[in-house]
Amino acid sequence: MARQYEEVTVRGYDEFMKAVSQRKGKDVFAYFSGSKNEQGISWCPDCVKAEPIVRGELGYLPPGSVFIYCQVGERSYWKDPNNEFKKTLKLSGVPTLLRYGTPQKLVEEECFKKDLVRMMFTED
Amino acid sequence: MAALCKWRHRLKPAVFFQNAARRQLSDKHDYDLLVIGGGSGGLACSKEAAQFGKKVAVLDYVESSPKGTKWGLGGTCVNVGCIPKKLMHQAALLGGAVKDAQKYGWRIPSPITHDWLTMAPAVQDYIRSLNWGHRVQLQDKKVKYLNLKGSLMDGHTVRAVSKTGKESVFTAGNIVIATGGRPKYPTHIPGSLEYGISSDDIFWLKESPGKTLVVGASYVALECAGFLTGIGLDTSVMVRSIPLRGFDQQIACLVTDYMGSYGTKFHWKCSPSKVEKLETGRLLVSWTDLDSGKEDQDTFDTVLWAVGRTPETRALNLEKVGVKMNRETGKIIVSADEATSVPHIYAIGDIAEGRPELTPTAIQAGKLLARRLFGKSSELMDYDCVPTTVFTPLEYGSVGLSEEEAVRRHGEDGIEVFHAFYKPLEFTVAERDASQCYIKMVCLREGAQRILGFHFTGPNAGEVTQGFALAIKCGATYTQLMAAVGIHPTSAEEIIKLNITKRSGLDPTVTGC
Numbered sequence: 001m002a003r004q005y006e007e008v009t010v011r012g013y014d015e016f017m018k019a020v021s022q023r024k025g026k027d028v029f030a031y032f033s034g035s036k037n038e039q040g041i042s043w044c045p046d047c048v049k050a051e052p053i054v055r056g057e058l059g060y061l062p063p064g065s066v067f068i069y070c071q072v073g074e075r076s077y078w079k080d081p082n083n084e085f086k087k088t089l090k091l092s093g094v095p096t097l098l099r100y101g102t103p104q105k106l107v108e109e110e111c112f113k114k115d116l117v118r119m120m121f122t123e124d
Numbered sequence: 125m126a127a128l129c130k131w132r133h134r135l136k137p138a139v140f141f142q143n144a145a146r147r148q149l150s151d152k153h154d155y156d157l158l159v160i161g162g163g164s165g166g167l168a169c170s171k172e173a174a175q176f177g178k179k180v181a182v183l184d185y186v187e188s189s190p191k192g193t194k195w196g197l198g199g200t201c202v203n204v205g206c207i208p209k210k211l212m213h214q215a216a217l218l219g220g221a222v223k224d225a226q227k228y229g230w231r232i233p234s235p236i237t238h239d240w241l242t243m244a245p246a247v248q249d250y251i252r253s254l255n256w257g258h259r260v261q262l263q264d265k266k267v268k269y270l271n272l273k274g275s276l277m278d279g280h281t282v283r284a285v286s287k288t289g290k291e292s293v294f295t296a297g298n299i300v301i302a303t304g305g306r307p308k309y310p311t312h313i314p315g316s317l318e319y320g321i322s323s324d325d326i327f328w329l330k331e332s333p334g335k336t337l338v339v340g341a342s343y344v345a346l347e348c349a350g351f352l353t354g355i356g357l358d359t360s361v362m363v364r365s366i367p368l369r370g371f372d373q374q375i376a377c378l379v380t381d382y383m384g385s386y387g388t389k390f391h392w393k394c395s396p397s398k399v400e401k402l403e404t405g406r407l408l409v410s411w412t413d414l415d416s417g418k419e420d421q422d423t424f425d426t427v428l429w430a431v432g433r434t435p436e437t438r439a440l441n442l443e444k445v446g447v448k449m450n451r452e453t454g455k456i457i458v459s460a461d462e463a464t465s466v467p468h469i470y471a472i473g474d475i476a477e478g479r480p481e482l483t484p485t486a487i488q489a490g491k492l493l494a495r496r497l498f499g500k501s502s503e504l505m506d507y508d509c510v511p512t513t514v515f516t517p518l519e520y521g522s523v524g525l526s527e528e529e530a531v532r533r534h535g536e537d538g539i540e541v542f543h544a545f546y547k548p549l550e551f552t553v554a555e556r557d558a559s560q561c562y563i564k565m566v567c568l569r570e571g572a573q574r575i576l577g578f579h580f581t582g583p584n585a586g587e588v589t590q591g592f593a594l595a596i597k598c599g600a601t602y603t604q605l606m607a608a609v610g611i612h613p614t615s616a617e618e619i620i621k622l623n624i625t626k627r628s629g630l631d632p633t634v635t636g637c
Contacts, residue, residue, distance in 0.1 A: 102256075
């Protein structure tokens with residue numbers, strides 16, 4: 001079955017904001033993860049755990065929506081309380097799954113719960 | 125599709141009776157608990173019940189206001205009550221604080237102005253985050269949430285309708301009605317419905333309300349008029365008789381006196397006769413002075429009706445099912461355990477007769493009800509000595525009896541009233557008028573002099589009152605108060621230091637340190 005949503009992969013804050021600004025008016029869902037190394041493994045163990053769960057629910061995304069997969073950066077960048085994600089996007093932890101422009105978000109362990117992920121994708 | 129629906133409806137009665145018979149035999153319901161209303165009481169009750177492993181569902185549905193305002197999960201408190209009210213009250217207080225700041229040395233460019241378009245969206249965003257938070261909590265605690273309008277079909281059956289009109293039927297072992305109330309419109313006044321708004325709308329306005337007339341003298345009216353004045357809007361209040369009915373009247377007058385001296389205009393003993401819309405889009409309000417009979421008029425940008433609230437019972441089908449209501453108030457009659465006249469149907473929160481219209485009591489009652497239904501508890505909600513605070517520009521915190529009520533119960537000779545006018549230290553350098561900052565403790569006259577009622581006007585009244593509410597609930601006496609030590613320098617310490625009685629006739633103004 002054809003995918004009903006657009007998936008975008010970005011690295012870092014600037015790329016993320018650019019992707020968002022190019023998709024004005026769309027229902028944008030974003031998943032923030034600690035960056036993956038050359039072996040494809042993130043330094044953030046919760047992100048490693050949550051990713052397959054979140055990906056498992058992508059089929060429930062509303063048609064026409066956008067899913068942005070964003071690698072935030074290295075652990076040292078993330079730990080800095082003044083990084084742009086924390087300061088401007090007000091992220092408090094990774095992984096974070098949010099619906100851009102709304103207060104809907106799931107943080108850390110909440111991302112492990114597939115029914116919460118599905119709820120965000122399917123409810124208004 | 126329409127044909128199918130018709131067929132289903134025709135079949136319904138036959139299937140319904142069959143189901144009813146089957147239900148009596150089997151005892152298998154869709155849910156152990158079905159709550160109608162996702163506000164303070166409903167959410168607390170459902171979440172508590174789910175902790176016991178019970179199958180619980182909440183039906184929450186918001187009928188839009190006449191002006192078209194709608195909101196999400198959480199009820200009145202979260203969306204159109206306590207939360208936005210307190211935030212906007214804070215916005216107004218900050219305006220005052222910025223002015224005071226100049227006396228404390230801050231160089232602030234003047235004049236300072238307020239932007240509704242910055243405040244309102246920020247408040248609304250916070251409310252939306254609470255809607256989401258409640259949604260996540262329900263899901264997390266395995267409570268089924270349905271955005272449907274519920275009504276009763278019988279003692280164990282609820283009909284639920286979606287916003288598109290799609291119907292479903294659910295059965296439940298127990299039903300809790302927690303649908304709360306909505307603002308009343310004075311529909312006998314021409315133009316009231318078409319041109320006026322209510323507290324349901326004020327917090328969600330996309331533009332500043334501008335010059336506003338608030339009709340009413342309830343705490344809703346005074347709190348709204350208070351913050352509107354505080355953010356710099358031309359605000360008037362029209363009062364038919366007395367302010368804050370049900371509250372201690374001496375204090376109510378101090379509250380309105382303060383508002384008057386800070387810029388709110390009052391039209392006492394007046395009643396609006398009609399509201400018309402002018403070509404400019406502004407509203408022309410005509411009213412009658414009830415004492416002189418004189419007519420008067422003025423133009424406003426907004427008319428806010430705050431003349432009371434009606435319980436949300438009309439659409440519940442209560443009479444058919446036999447749930448008894450108080451004919452005068454329209455609220456559901458409940459016994460001490462929140463039970464209605466129909467077994468397994470309960471009512472909590474604003475919808476229940478005789479209960480305080482407050483969030484904390486609804487929450488507590490909901491939790492205790494769930495524990496009685498599904499836990500092994502027999503604890504009933506204690507509605508005695510519930511503290512409250514009115515968040516007018518001069519805040520008013522109270523717990524227990526008003527002076528009038530204490531006199532009614534014990535006679536004037538049976539009580540002793542200790543009181544004091546005090547000046548918050550912060551007001552001194554700021555050169556603020558503290559004439560209405562007042563404390564009153566109504567006590568029994570004899571013995572250790574148990575405290576019957578506590579009243580405090582001043583900044584942070586809610587924070588000050590909370591601790592004293594516990595003391596009074598524990599039966600604190602004036603003797604114990606005298607033995608306690610105050611914290612210095614605070615306004616609250618003046619409560620501990622109360623020593624002048626009304627009976628003595630002495631000047632109750634607190635003098636220096």
